[in-house]
Amino acid sequence: MVKSPVSYTNPILPGFYPDPSITRAGDDFYLVNSSFEYFPGVPIFHSRDLIHWEQIGHVLDRPSQLDLRDRLSSDGIYATTIRHHDGVFYMITTDVRGIGNFYVTATDPAGPWSDPIRIPYGGIDPSLFFDEDGKVYVTAQQGADYDSHAIQYEIDIATGEALSEPVVIWHGDGGPWTEGPHLYKIRGMYYIMTASGGTAKDHREIIGRGTSPYGPFELYPEPILTHRSLEHPIQYLGHADLIVDPNGDWWAVFLGVRLVGSGYSVLGRETFLAPVTWSADGWPMIDNNEGLVQLQMSVPRVPGSGAENAGEPLLAEKDDFDRDTLSPAWTFLRNPAEDSWSLGERPGWLTLRGQAAGLNDVAPVAFVGRRQQRVQAEWSTLLQFKGIQDGEEAGLCARRDEAAHYEVFLTRDDGQNKVVARVTVRGETRIAVIVPVYTDAVHLKIRSDESKYTLCYSLDGRQWTELASETALALSPEDYVQKMCFTGVVVGLYASGNGAACAAPACFDWFDIR
Template structure:
């Protein structure tokens, strides 16, 4: 290989990490993604080479910043933007059913981040732009479907107060859902970039430019990024953000979906990376059906150094005083619903009245599925409690679509049960007696199925049930399906707070 080039695999963040935004401080890059109904909100990653990303925390990690206790699936936190300016990091986003558009600040991107500062206008997907003259602009989506457009106004960056009235600056290319806008000033010109077409097969990234931050903007007639209308393993490309490296080379991060040969993908929208080429007319080009964005990339070396690849496989032992960053709760966890101190080395979950079928606080801690073929396992101990109490392992898309295998108390007896919930209908697929309150549980997945297995000794595994992978894909979900599958440990009291505590010794993830 040429020493000035490098190879890497796309996506650079596999699994449900959509709507990426990126900034740079010196030679350090920081990236954030949407988190929707999961808490803490807005995972944040660090890299020195744009390829290998390490999560360093979450931006919204306390209820004063993010209260999504009653948040529906694919609601919550939409499309964050991260920017760095004069020693301070800014993250602006939308709490779509809550406080609307707001931003938080930090001097250390690992946190702590400030409490929210509200901005007054806009629908979703706000972005910040710090101009050379000291002005700060909020650029954000407004309207819906074919009426979706971009508005912009100036703010006081200390208070969030609007210093100008919002002005419509961009109506897109005639397609629906002009969203995810970003304003840049590059080589003396203002560039407005946005997604168009909706986050599915017509998704694309479009761009315009002007001598003024408010336009009028000359639109490039064709998208600068799309795979619409072609047979390609990566689809739905769009929602991009641009970054210039210390060496003057430009890059883009954006979302894409690996649909697979059957036309669906349970992993959701993932984060991809590609170089940006500036054409002779001064437009940034990524890939307009030209074959630039591939699963295996060979590109100019983004920066010096050779960081270690991120290891996705492994076991969470719950030996620390905090949960690993890779784990996420479903909404804000109820007080007392989890603990790492109740039994050191174990994760304790106390079942809540809500179940996996309901919108509300559920005892659930999971991690995103990042490989199509993978398996997850745990060792669970569940004390005797009241009838209806249950804990186990779940593959979750939303309230309407999830599969789980767990220990339960039923008619005074312990059982191991497998449930399949498809389009809101829950079926008890299989059930066997449990000789003790201890069981090893496993979910294994391939492109076609999820398999629910148990073991009494950790060696011999018995398949209890299986469910179609398609049913857990965003493509099968009615309405918004903006997330991907999350595999989690759960507990529920099915209508009341559980008497018994569920203890999980470890949580293991293996790609196959």
């Protein structure tokens, strides 16, 4: 009996899930992503067929592992690598402006993971390679722009101590930003694979091979993955990792961006999946400007028994906050202040206690959100803010970073409660609309499409008033002014005392995504 092809939808992880890395333990696959200024750090997912993924937690979920309290947006946790060896899982990464390069370990990928084991060398994007002779190597990016290259050295995996001096092993293809290096041993040959060209239109994945882990490596003359010469709905392809499944089939996970309008995306860099074929002379091939990576994919088979065809992931969801813990899909902005949030203080509600910091500040903010996963989307909530004082606020926010965010919120001014729509574009904040209200409970909503975000409120949850609309472009990573942005939009709930802690808690009954 001939089996039908399996179809699936790219991206396999929609929304801000960049820099994917993957490992396999038996029939199980595990995938991690960069998380930058958001906490907990490094979301981790599990799958048995490479198509359907379930988030099982975060690798860095306590302050002893990750302190982001003063970290700028798009700093923090950069590209991660996950590996499994002799029953132990390893995740290695960089805390930019923090402790630098380190790794953590676990016997259960759902955690707990160890405290950081620091390593001495490398810029960003470290990777681990376990050779057959028992030696363990760190391969990492070093340098900047056209001087960017890969270094490598041996470590004691128990302690992180360097057992050799770092050696430059790879200069890439002559383009800028040779980064995200991974070393593999396949069919007796060592392969080094990196991104090149920077995470934009010229992004590509390149590869070399040699007979030693230190090279010299023969460069394959063309990228093995890119859409830089195509007019295509998926762009910026690169930063890949390879995996072989139990059937012996090879696959690649990598980042890509779905551009809209004049060439931007509020969703940021997402995780894609494609099969890998091997040339007759032993090179892995993914998609060099051929358009093989599509939004809808069809492959002969996937691992796992009974894997069904996967259409568009169902991303509509309502969280009634009726569980003891938040779903791992939620993320905080930096480390949340102690006692700044609770699911137990008012059962069935999420309680936020506003801190002194607000959405324009580089500091712990009472903010918890979800990654935007579709361009056309709608988020709503019911907020009750009893005992609100002048200058305090709480509401619903669509956030890129401190320089770009839109929010609709309830505040109090001169003893009068007010619903306010406010926008921050390129670091400039302005009030769009102020509406006096005679209640401490309001429904808030944000809608998005390809061109704009619309801020709305309602007193009864049925009749909605549109307060303001603002361009979607201004929340895209492409619209940065001074500091590059590596994240996509996160939509969430927040509270702030704007200079002092709020006297009363802000309570949210539910959070609805459509």
